[in-house]
Amino acid sequence: MNLQGWQIVMIVxxxxxxxxxxxxxxxxxxxxxxxxxxxxxxRQMKDDDQNQDNNALPDEKSLI
Structure with a gap:
């Protein structure tokens, strides 16, 4: 939807x-x-998701 100049003026x-x-x-x-x-x-939700993803990865120690 492209607004032309006269349409923007009418909205204002x-x-x-x-x-x-x-x-x-x-x-x-x-x-x-x-x-x-x-x-x-x-932004906070994205950071929380990244922190949860990082915490969900197994530790290297637990793989041994």
Whole structure:
């Protein structure tokens, strides 16, 4: 789905009409915080998975 310039302008105008200009910076800030939290949680889940994979491998001593 490729958005053209006039479509983006229409989306911005509609957003301004619906939410009003004063609320948009707060909404953008909230969205940014939510994205940071989401990214950190995903990163933490990946680290936890890697740690579990490393712990699941048998020790060399136990193979002897």
């Amino acid at each position: 105008v509609i957003a301004l009409l619906l939410f009003g200009a004063p609320k948009l910076p707060g909404m953008a800030r909230s969205l940014g915080q939510s994205m940071r939290i989401f990214k950190s949680e995903v």
